[in-house]
Amino acid sequence: MIFVKVAAVSVLAALSVTAAPSPARHVLHEKRHRPSGDWVKGARIESSAVLPIRIGLTQTDLHMGPDYLMDVSDPRSENYGQYFSMEQVHSMFAPVEDHVHAIKEWLHESGINMSRLVHSDNKGWLAFDATTEEAERLFQTEYYEHEHAQSDRVRVGCDGYHLPEHLAPHIDYITPGVKMTQAVKRTIKRTPKRKTKRSSQALHTTTEMSLPEKWSAPEGVSPELAGCGFNMTPPCIRALYDIPLPTNKPNPKNGLGLYEQGDYFAKKDLDLYWKNVYPEVPQGTYPKPQLIDGANYSVPANSSLNTGESNIDIQMTTSLIYPQEVILYQVDDQLYEPAEVATTNLFNTFLDALDGSYCTYSAYGETGNDPDIDPIYPDQREGGYKGELQCGVYKPTNVISASYGQAEADLPPKYVERQCNEFMKLAMQGHTLLFCSGDFGVASLPDDSGHKNGCLGPESRIFNPQYPSGCPWATSVGGTMLYNDQNVNDPESVMQVDLGGAAANFSSAGGFSNYFETPWYQKLAVEEYFRIGDPQYPYYEELGLVDFNKTKGLYNRLGRGFPDISANGAFFSSFLDGKFTHFYGTSLATPLWAAVVTLINEERLAAGKSTVGFLNPVLYANPHVLKDITNGTNLGCDSDGFSAVEGWDPVTGLGTPDFPKLKELLLSLP
Ligand SMILES: *[C@@H]1O[C@H](CO)[C@@H](O)[C@H](O)[C@H]1NC(C)=O
Ligand SMILES: *[C@@H]1O[C@H](CO)[C@@H](O)[C@H](O)[C@H]1NC(C)=O
Ligand SMILES: *[C@@H]1O[C@H](CO)[C@@H](O)[C@H](O)[C@H]1NC(C)=O
Ligand SMILES: *[C@@H]1O[C@H](CO)[C@@H](O)[C@H](O)[C@H]1NC(C)=O
Numbered sequence: 001m002i003f004v005k006v007a008a009v010s011v012l013a014a015l016s017v018t019a020a021p022s023p024a025r026h027v028l029h030e031k032r033h034r035p036s037g038d039w040v041k042g043a044r045i046e047s048s049a050v051l052p053i054r055i056g057l058t059q060t061d062l063h064m065g066p067d068y069l070m071d072v073s074d075p076r077s078e079n080y081g082q083y084f085s086m087e088q089v090h091s092m093f094a095p096v097e098d099h100v101h102a103i104k105e106w107l108h109e110s111g112i113n114m115s116r117l118v119h120s121d122n123k124g125w126l127a128f129d130a131t132t133e134e135a136e137r138l139f140q141t142e143y144y145e146h147e148h149a150q151s152d153r154v155r156v157g158c159d160g161y162h163l164p165e166h167l168a169p170h171i172d173y174i175t176p177g178v179k180m181t182q183a184v185k186r187t188i189k190r191t192p193k194r195k196t197k198r199s200s201q202a203l204h205t206t207t208e209m210s211l212p213e214k215w216s217a218p219e220g221v222s223p224e225l226a227g228c229g230f231n232m233t234p235p236c237i238r239a240l241y242d243i244p245l246p247t248n249k250p251n252p253k254n255g256l257g258l259y260e261q262g263d264y265f266a267k268k269d270l271d272l273y274w275k276n277v278y279p280e281v282p283q284g285t286y287p288k289p290q291l292i293d294g295a296n297y298s299v300p301a302n303s304s305l306n307t308g309e310s311n312i313d314i315q316m317t318t319s320l321i322y323p324q325e326v327i328l329y330q331v332d333d334q335l336y337e338p339a340e341v342a343t344t345n346l347f348n349t350f351l352d353a354l355d356g357s358y359c360t361y362s363a364y365g366e367t368g369n370d371p372d373i374d375p376i377y378p379d380q381r382e383g384g385y386k387g388e389l390q391c392g393v394y395k396p397t398n399v400i401s402a403s404y405g406q407a408e409a410d411l412p413p414k415y416v417e418r419q420c421n422e423f424m425k426l427a428m429q430g431h432t433l434l435f436c437s438g439d440f441g442v443a444s445l446p447d448d449s450g451h452k453n454g455c456l457g458p459e460s461r462i463f464n465p466q467y468p469s470g471c472p473w474a475t476s477v478g479g480t481m482l483y484n485d486q487n488v489n490d491p492e493s494v495m496q497v498d499l500g501g502a503a504a505n506f507s508s509a510g511g512f513s514n515y516f517e518t519p520w521y522q523k524l525a526v527e528e529y530f531r532i533g534d535p536q537y538p539y540y541e542e543l544g545l546v547d548f549n550k551t552k553g554l555y556n557r558l559g560r561g562f563p564d565i566s567a568n569g570a571f572f573s574s575f576l577d578g579k580f581t582h583f584y585g586t587s588l589a590t591p592l593w594a595a596v597v598t599l600i601n602e603e604r605l606a607a608g609k610s611t612v613g614f615l616n617p618v619l620y621a622n623p624h625v626l627k628d629i630t631n632g633t634n635l636g637c638d639s640d641g642f643s644a645v646e647g648w649d650p651v652t653g654l655g656t657p658d659f660p661k662l663k664e665l666l667l668s669l670p
């Protein structure tokens, strides 16, 4: 951090004559619209308590981001593939120096000596400690304690605050404010309460079975492909999509990145897979660790933290790209990591580790991590990670696959916008970000958004779109399958299996975001879907915090449609704690696509070209490089969900990879 010294003598001189500065006209900057359900307002904060004040500075030109991204990822653009460096991206959106100076001047004139101000390294925010009395005067507000309803957390916040009119446009956000923070130098009573929330989790389900026998192959199908309709192996995947064995010497800069949280792989299970399912990978082949904020690398196979998610992601991607390596981004310490599948925090600490500026920059009213949603480091709890939050410690891989998601409705729009904006920044630098669409059709995970069936509205019938799939600047991957009597030469259907209980309608998630509008690159495809595949359900047309008590309709006709693409996600063979097991989910389809893109990047790099980066504009403009899926539906919310139809649909997107065509197209681009 840089301590800002007293900058201009003239400012000081001005201060001494206006000992009681005439207050600038203040305007309301932020106001709480409805009481936060989870936080109970308590006592007024005493005037001498010290508050850590943070002023988030408005990033400039954020609205230009999508245009910058399209300039480098639209296949018709002259600048296709000419990505920006991280430094270029930072400076494109940096707050304007003059505005920062004006804010500092106002603070100084209001009695906050410039020597008390800290300006962050990336220039995204100004910080200082102030007494409650000072802060209440600066922002014309009153601060109160708020206690969390389900935990022992206590925070400081206000119902609304004001800023000088001339500065308001340059300030995104102030904390503590409508968003709450911890008070400093004040002891707070803690009464532990049970957490009840459960909003995100790895999207996997397994059935256990004995080791496969040898099956007799139908005519025209080689023996190793005999069981692909009920036992999906790497050779089956290769045959299904015509993916060749890698031939190039692996490019050291082209490892495939897997994001994992709340689950660890077990070395023993990987070795069993190499031995029994894919012997081409030698024993002892494990991913390269890039561990974040105290995450462990792996666990013993019998650990409860080995649920199979990481195992199968690593097994399948490694098999498809070996000898190219898989890079494991495992996030968060031993207290947060297992809790993450039970509460709401995804991706922010990961993004911090890739882009140091993300730790602190402000956008859409959010500055840095959100203490209500994200882990906070150092983690002072026993066994917590005691280091500082890791910022900018790893270089992002060209392709990043994350088989995690949750209901968009369970996250605040501004939090989601800021994070989606960071995905956009990574895309501007040529990285491909792939997220699974989810596994509960048009619903979210059971119990998400407070509804047993994972749906929204007073009758739990409104469809519940998934995030990050709703972010228009990442690629969302849905799931497909072969039925038992089919083989790799048959067309696939929508992944839809009965895995019993709450997973009886396990199917490729899809739908329309409530927070993000249909992006231009998919407008025609979505229009065409409504024309030929109109689902005939009532719909609504609203963006943002839709009031599900009032809205009439089941889905949003204005929203970004997802998934974009899909791939097989059924009957994947794996080992879990030594036992042969089958896995299902769009969380398998996602790393499968990551392997496909990695193999194509390998060829583009070998040809002296850039990576493929953000794929959506290219794919929507060239749907013929994908195998269209036209059979099946994604049930949920007491409905059949949407149907797979010719062309794009909110079930399987544009379709599954046709590797030779995809490669030909992507290699033909500059
Ligand atoms: C501001 O801080 C500087 C450095 O600590 C000090 O020299 C100066 O007297 C302070 N000015 C006021 C007006 O308090
Ligand atoms: C994680 O690593 C720490 C430190 O090496 C170790 O004490 C702990 O047992 C590990 N946790 C698991 C689940 O393996
Ligand atoms: C896991 O296996 C080890 C031996 O390999 C054993 O010592 C340990 O008790 C087992 N843990 C559990 C939870 O079963
Ligand atoms: C919707 O209705 C439920 C039940 O009456 C209520 O608890 C909830 O606060 C309402 N939501 C909104 C956004 O008004």
Ligand SMILES: *[C@@H]1O[C@H](CO)[C@@H](O)[C@H](O)[C@H]1NC(C)=O
Residues within 6 Å of the ligand: 483, 491, 492, 493, 631, 632, 633
């Ligand atoms: C089409 O999907 C249905 C399930 O929706 C399935 O029963 C049927 O076997 C599939 N047909 C083909 C030809 O794949």
Ligand SMILES: *[C@@H]1O[C@H](CO)[C@@H](O)[C@H](O)[C@H]1NC(C)=O
Residues within 6 Å of the ligand: 453, 501, 502, 503, 504, 505, 635, 636, 638, 639, 640
């Ligand atoms: C599965 O879908 C059917 C048909 O919509 C519905 O009757 C059933 O309740 C659903 N089961 C679960 C567990 O959601």
